[in-house]
Amino acid sequence: MNGLSVAxxxxxxxxxxxxxxxxxxxxxxxxxxxxxxxxTLLAVAGLLNSSAGxxxxxxxxxxxIPTEQRDVGxxxxxxxxxxxxxxxxxxAFPLTMKKWPKSDIRRxxxxxxxxxxxxxxxxxxxxxxxxxxxQRAAIxxxxxxxxxxxxxxxxxxxxxxxxxxxxxxxFRFLQQRFGITTLFVTHDQEEALSLSDRIMVMADGRMLxxxxxxxxxxxxxxxxxxxxxxxPPMNFLEAEGQPWTLGARAEDWLMADGDTALVRGRIAVIExxxxxxxxxxxxxxxxxRVYASAEWPVAVGQEIGLQIRPGRAHWFDxxxxxxxxxxxxxxELRWTGA
Amino acid sequence: MRGTNENxxxxxxxxxxxxxxxxxxxxxxxxxGAAMLFPFLWMAAIxxxxxxxxxxPQLLSSFPLEWSNYxxxxxxxxxxxxxxxxxxxxxxxxxxxxxxTICAAFAFTxxxxxxxxxxxxxxxxxxxxxxxxxxxxNYMTVAGLGWTDRYAALAVPWMTNAFAVFYLVQVFSxxxxxxxxxxxxxxxxxxxxxxxxxxPLCKPSILTLAxxxxxxxxxxxxxxxxxTNSKEMRTLPVGLLAFSTEAGTSYELLMAMSVILVVPMxxxxxxxxxxxxxxVPSAENLKNES
Amino acid sequence: xxxxxxxxGTHQAxxxxxxxxxxxxxxxxxxxxxAFDLSLHVRYDYYRNLVxxxxxxxxxxxxxxxxxxxxxxxxxxxxxxxxxxxxxxSLAIAYFLHTRRLLSRWLQPAFFLPLVASVLAAALAWxxxxxxxxxxxxxxxxxxxxxxxxxxxxxxWAMPSLVLFSVWHxxxxxxxxxxxxxxxxxxxxxxxxxxxxxxxxxRFRRITLPMLRRVLYYVxxxxxxxxxxxxDEVFALFGGERAxxxxxxxxxxxxxxxxxxxxxxxxxxxxxxxxxxxxxFALTLVQLKMSDRRxx
Numbered sequence: 001m002n003g004l005s006v007a008x009x010x011x012x013x014x015x016x017x018x019x020x021x022x023x024x025x026x027x028x029x030x031x032x033x034x035x036x037x038x039x040t041l042l043a044v045a046g047l048l049n050s051s052a053g054x055x056x057x058x059x060x061x062x063x064x065i066p067t068e069q070r071d072v073g074x075x076x077x078x079x080x081x082x083x084x085x086x087x088x089x090x091x092a093f094p095l096t097m098k099k100w101p102k103s104d105i106r107r108x109x110x111x112x113x114x115x116x117x118x119x120x121x122x123x124x125x126x127x128x129x130x131x132x133x134x135q136r137a138a139i140x141x142x143x144x145x146x147x148x149x150x151x152x153x154x155x156x157x158x159x160x161x162x163x164x165x166x167x168x169x170x171f172r173f174l175q176q177r178f179g180i181t182t183l184f185v186t187h188d189q190e191e192a193l194s195l196s197d198r199i200m201v202m203a204d205g206r207m208l209x210x211x212x213x214x215x216x217x218x219x220x221x222x223x224x225x226x227x228x229x230x231x232p233p234m235n236f237l238e239a240e241g242q243p244w245t246l247g248a249r250a251e252d253w254l255m256a257d258g259d260t261a262l263v264r265g266r267i268a269v270i271e272x273x274x275x276x277x278x279x280x281x282x283x284x285x286x287x288x289r290v291y292a293s294a295e296w297p298v299a300v301g302q303e304i305g306l307q308i309r310p311g312r313a314h315w316f317d318x319x320x321x322x323x324x325x326x327x328x329x330x331x332e333l334r335w336t337g338a
Numbered sequence: 339m340r341g342t343n344e345n346x347x348x349x350x351x352x353x354x355x356x357x358x359x360x361x362x363x364x365x366x367x368x369x370x371g372a373a374m375l376f377p378f379l380w381m382a383a384i385x386x387x388x389x390x391x392x393x394x395p396q397l398l399s400s401f402p403l404e405w406s407n408y409x410x411x412x413x414x415x416x417x418x419x420x421x422x423x424x425x426x427x428x429x430x431x432x433x434x435x436x437x438x439t440i441c442a443a444f445a446f447t448x449x450x451x452x453x454x455x456x457x458x459x460x461x462x463x464x465x466x467x468x469x470x471x472x473x474x475x476n477y478m479t480v481a482g483l484g485w486t487d488r489y490a491a492l493a494v495p496w497m498t499n500a501f502a503v504f505y506l507v508q509v510f511s512x513x514x515x516x517x518x519x520x521x522x523x524x525x526x527x528x529x530x531x532x533x534x535x536x537x538p539l540c541k542p543s544i545l546t547l548a549x550x551x552x553x554x555x556x557x558x559x560x561x562x563x564x565x566t567n568s569k570e571m572r573t574l575p576v577g578l579l580a581f582s583t584e585a586g587t588s589y590e591l592l593m594a595m596s597v598i599l600v601v602p603m604x605x606x607x608x609x610x611x612x613x614x615x616x617x618v619p620s621a622e623n624l625k626n627e628s
Numbered sequence: 629x630x631x632x633x634x635x636x637g638t639h640q641a642x643x644x645x646x647x648x649x650x651x652x653x654x655x656x657x658x659x660x661x662x663a664f665d666l667s668l669h670v671r672y673d674y675y676r677n678l679v680x681x682x683x684x685x686x687x688x689x690x691x692x693x694x695x696x697x698x699x700x701x702x703x704x705x706x707x708x709x710x711x712x713x714x715x716x717x718s719l720a721i722a723y724f725l726h727t728r729r730l731l732s733r734w735l736q737p738a739f740f741l742p743l744v745a746s747v748l749a750a751a752l753a754w755x756x757x758x759x760x761x762x763x764x765x766x767x768x769x770x771x772x773x774x775x776x777x778x779x780x781x782x783x784x785w786a787m788p789s790l791v792l793f794s795v796w797h798x799x800x801x802x803x804x805x806x807x808x809x810x811x812x813x814x815x816x817x818x819x820x821x822x823x824x825x826x827x828x829x830x831r832f833r834r835i836t837l838p839m840l841r842r843v844l845y846y847v848x849x850x851x852x853x854x855x856x857x858x859x860d861e862v863f864a865l866f867g868g869e870r871a872x873x874x875x876x877x878x879x880x881x882x883x884x885x886x887x888x889x890x891x892x893x894x895x896x897x898x899x900x901x902x903x904x905x906x907x908x909f910a911l912t913l914v915q916l917k918m919s920d921r922r923x924x
Contacts, residue, residue, distance in 0.1 A: 364731060374738045380753050452635075457649065464657055467656070471659070556746070559746075593752065596748070
């Protein structure tokens with residue numbers, strides 16, 4: 001993609017997006033709803049016209065090539081399978097369009113059905129499949145013609161959580177084994193972080209960061225990007241008159257004594273989520289979300305002193321929101337409110 | 339589990355309505371249904387009476403039933419010819435009309451093209467116009483084309499209209515766009531997408547439209563009466579019309595002919611009835627739009 | 629969609645559009661213009677396709693013609709009688725069919741049969757029921773001790789007979805539309821009202837009826853237009869020769885048909901058709917305004 005823009009009438013949905021996806025990579029488009037990630041996906045597929053810029057596959061400009069000839073496979077959140085066809089006919093559909101001989105189609109469909117473990121379901125109609133089975137079949141269909149690029153729009157979003165994890169892992173395995181270049185859209189930061197080779201973080205039609213999950217998580221390029229990737233959302237402390245905003249993720253806090261504490265506050269809520277305990281700490285003009293270690297003695301209403309783990313503080317320009325490489329010495333700061 | 343509980347609730351509450359009142363209402367509406375059917379029952383009954391008993395006010399006045407009336411009608415009228423004409427005109431008109439309408443509706447929902455707005459406006463303009471207003475000029479057009487007394491005059495003019503196009507535009511635009519995206523990614527050309535995906539998906543609504551067209555076409559009498567002169571070109575309704583002036587008071591024969599005219603449509607209705615119910619939500623959409 | 633208009637799209641679209649658009653243009657759009665032109669022809673010779681004079685004379689003739697005025701009066705009478713009667717009856721039937729699912733499976737076809745059957749055939753049966761001497765209508769009257777009535781032969785009974793037949797004939801379609809509307813109402817509302825202890829009639833009045841407003845409105849417009857178009861019923865019921873005894877069931881469209889078909893007065897027929905069309909249009913606009921005011 002090179003300087004890709006997509007416009008709906010007067011409104012620009014995606015502006016000036018430039019990125020390269022390496023062959024065999026799995027790239028996640030991450031962002032809040034309405035940020036233009038689906039639009040980007042559709043533009044890459046050729047289903048939307050780009051108003052500026054170009055889309056290249058292997059260096060070849062695709063702008064004028066209609067979707068039918070772009071050699072992409074697509075999977076959607078729902079309505080992926082044609083309801084009036086059996087699973088077999090669905091998977092065979094792209095091959096029928098290519099006028100493959102019947103025997104070849106059969107071989108390919110059987111092979112895919114085995115890979116995605118839907119062999120017994122081939123004769124069924126989509127309405128008699130579970131959500132997970134439907135998405136398996138949809139992936140099988142998208143892969144049937146061995147596309148250059150697989151595009152997926154929230155493919156796992158409306159599945160139950162356990163099924164979602166299972167299918168995700170399986171898909172990752174398949175994708176790596178066959179080296180399927182994939183671009184997929186998700187609003188789920190955990191999915192993006194755990195699954196992909198690279199993440200494209202988007203907001204308001206712009207690309208904020210395009211990097212590996214580690215970099216996106218540990219070195220967010222801007223305050224906005226830091227908000228999008230990571231849950232619970234990063235805590236921010238803004239001091240009036242200072243050129244910087246301080247950010248720290250919930251898991252990057254230590255308990256600290258009076259003198260060394262950066263922030264002091266009162267525990268407002270304790271949420272136990274199995275292995276973790278999340279505290280909501282009311283500090284002067286800020287509500288911090290902090291993961292507590294098992295040894296912390298915590299009780300609602302208790303006063304607590306907190307400090308950021310060494311090297312885990314993020315500094316952002318308080319005006320532009322962009323990342324600053326360094327900030328003041330943490331031990332010298334005391335938070336007293338904005 | 340939850341569902342059954344809910345049903346029990348509702349049942350409990352509907353009790354006060356009263357079982358007897360409900361039954362009475364049931365009987366009343368059944369009677370009303372019978373009353374609706376009554377003219378048809380009467381028609382069938384008279385068609386099975388001997389000629390001298392048609393005047394009896396009793397529904398079942400004579401046994402044995404007089405099936406020979408049908409044979410008499412068959413022998414006096416070129417019924418086979420009428421049937422052929424009706425069937426041929428209906429089949430071609432409905433088949434081609436539906437295809438042509440599907441294509442047009444698909445173009446409106448699938449492509450962005452120059453002139454789309456103008457065409458839609460022109461179609462909308464013809465939506466309100468009564469068919470009877472068109473009768474005169476259309477007769478002149480058909481006469482000018484030299485189609486008088488030809489099948490083309492019977493089949494072509496009413497093949498499609500603005501209502502049919504709008505109805506299917508509405509139905510097609512309810513198809514989720516994901517299907518279109520997926521089909522294009524799968525390498526389907528527009529025509530393949532239309533016939534392999536859209537049409538099978540919208541089958542109930544298309545069948546509904548086809549049924550309505552069939553009924554209108556089969557029962558049409560005014561237009562065929564106007565554009566045909568020769569007996570050979572008569573359709574069944576025109577045949578009945580001619581027969582009712584020719585047969586005079588032979589009511590049993592007229593009724594037999596009427597039964598022959600009505601029965602095929604009743605069959606058709608029962609065949610597609612199941613799909614009509616499925617097509618209902620899209621008809622609702624149409625109404626909200628118009 | 630951001631799919632911009634393009635020559636590519638245009639090239640693809642037109643082959644699909646062409647056949648239908650040709651038919652609509654030739655047999656739907658052109659005749660409208662043609663009819664208007666015809667209505668202005670005052671002196672002409674159709675055999676040689678010559679028009680000597682154009683003007684508004686046909687319109688002034690139509691409005692001064694007592695036959696047309698009778699036709700107009702009858703048509704309005706049909707609208708104010710058939711539309712409410714058919715709507716109330718069909719709504720009641722549809723509501724019943726809706727609440728009694730099991731029974732309705734068997735009863736629905738009975739109400740739809742008049743919709744499916746040829747109006748000519750149906751009218752033949754009705755003519756029989758309406759027969760003065762042997763018809764069932766008069767037999768029932770006799771049973772109740774009432775005098776026999778010339779349903780189709782006496783001038784004063786022509787319109788009531790026509791109304792009766794028209795209501796019967798239009799019932800099925802309206803029932804179908806109301807059923808559609810009723811099925812579109814989410815059942816939760818009715819359930820909630822039941823839990824609140826509302827009985828059948830208040831539930832119908834306060835919940836079902838307001839939620840049916842759009843359908844009611846649609847049915848009323850369609851019914852008015854349809855009643856205005858009444859032709860088949862007259863033609864079939866009175867045997868196609870005259871519009872009932874002494875023309876007493878003459879309607880606007882029947883007038884148009886007669887001028888055109890029997891008298892070959894193409895100009896007058898077109899003028900009458902246009903005058904009628906404009907009246908329906910005005911009536912529909914009034915309905916639109918009224919429903920707008922009620923927030924339809």
